[in-house]
Amino acid sequence: MQTYEYIKQPKLEAAIYKDGYNRRLRVDEFRGNPGLLWEYVKRETESSLYEKVIVKARWNQSLFFFEKGFILEGGVNAYFNGDKALFMSKFLTNERRNSSYWSKEDEILQSVQQLDSQTVVSSETIFVATEEHAGQLADLYQEVFKLYPVPLHNPDYVKESMKSGTIFVYIEEDGRIISAASAEVSLSCKNAELTDCATRSSHRKGGYMKHLIRKLEGELLERDIFCAYTIARALSFGMNAVFHQLGYRYGGRLANNCIIFDKMEDMNIWEKDLSEM
Known part of the structure; x- marks a missing residue:
């Protein structure tokens, strides 16, 4: 239920964590065309297995995901060999979005x-x-x-x-x-x-x-x-x-x-x- 997958195709490389137990899909790192990554994510989340998508993005990658409805939940300075990572999230259900605490x-x-x-x-x-x-x-x-x-x-x-x-x-x-x-x-x-x-x-x-x-x-x-x-x-x-x-x-x-x-x-x-x- 929890597996890492490394995608390597023309114009895109990405490290994907598929976490069925926690019902989330996480992109830990990617290089290349963000549109191709987005198409991959959409295909993977067509099933009801995932309720949340997290992309750890560099600043120049983050604007693309803002346009796709992701929100910024936080970040870590120097995460990518000295560059900042922004934790961009998209919630696929209302229940997953709303916190009781x-x-x-x-x-x-x-x-x-x-x-x-x-x-x-x-x-x-x-x-x-x-x-x-x-x-x-x-x-x-x-x-x-x-x-x-x-x-x-x-x-x-x-x-x-x-x-x-x-x-x-x-x-x-x-x-x-x-x-x-x-x-x-x-x-x-x-x-x-x-x-x-x-x-x-x-x-x-x-x-x-x-x-x-x-x-x-x-x-x-x-x-x-x-x-x-x-x-x-x-x-x-x-x-x-x-x-x-x-x-x-x-x-x-x-x-x-x-x-x-x-x-x-x-x-x-x-x-x-x-x-x-």
């Missing part, structure tokens, strides 16, 4: 942005996971998330993610992983999405996530990846606070973006230029 999420965001930034000096021992930790990581994610946009409860999926370049870091206690996060690295675009942040309910007062994010930032800098961003649940005060206090800037909100935690949710974009650390 927008006002509450605005209140959460305003409260988060009133917090002071923090300097984090890690006192935790943080490890970089290998494939042998896939089972423990899957167990953690299965406990924390009833629903998740990707099948992280499956150890084989975790292993495949690692093989694709995703970096997982974790904290353990008595030989058991209690908190983890990852960085999904795009070598072609030179960016990384910080994601898969989870802490067992029995350890959530420990403030582990800030230490894990700092560790991931260090791993990314060693790989010359300077553009870091995340897409956090807009209803989560804690996760949005973590990124704000670590110096990430708010970059917009994606309405009804994916199924996570217990329902379809809006997601906030946060971004940071690691070269300024």
Whole structure:
């Protein structure tokens, strides 16, 4: 239900994420004629499988999609090897367009942005996971998330993610992983999405996530990846606070973006230029 497809044809190259589970079609990158891409998207969305289309567009590509009824939901600076990505979205149903929690999420965001930034000096021992930790990581994610946009409860999926370049870091206690996060690295675009942040309910007062994010930032800098961003649940005060206090800037909100935690949710974009650390 979730597959990547790379289109290469005369006048168009595009990386397409077909996400049947979250009922969305996402264009992560494209070069060439936007009209040909639009024709492809229209054909793919003729069925009722998809309710939302997202195109990550450069500025000079975005005007075409405005004309086709897309709206700008947010963006990430330096996403495309230093160039900004604009997250252009088109909703195919009224239900997918309308959020039930927008006002509450605005209140959460305003409260988060009133917090002071923090300097984090890690006192935790943080490890970089290998494939042998896939089972423990899957167990953690299965406990924390009833629903998740990707099948992280499956150890084989975790292993495949690692093989694709995703970096997982974790904290353990008595030989058991209690908190983890990852960085999904795009070598072609030179960016990384910080994601898969989870802490067992029995350890959530420990403030582990800030230490894990700092560790991931260090791993990314060693790989010359300077553009870091995340897409956090807009209803989560804690996760949005973590990124704000670590110096990430708010970059917009994606309405009804994916199924996570217990329902379809809006997601906030946060971004940071690691070269300024």
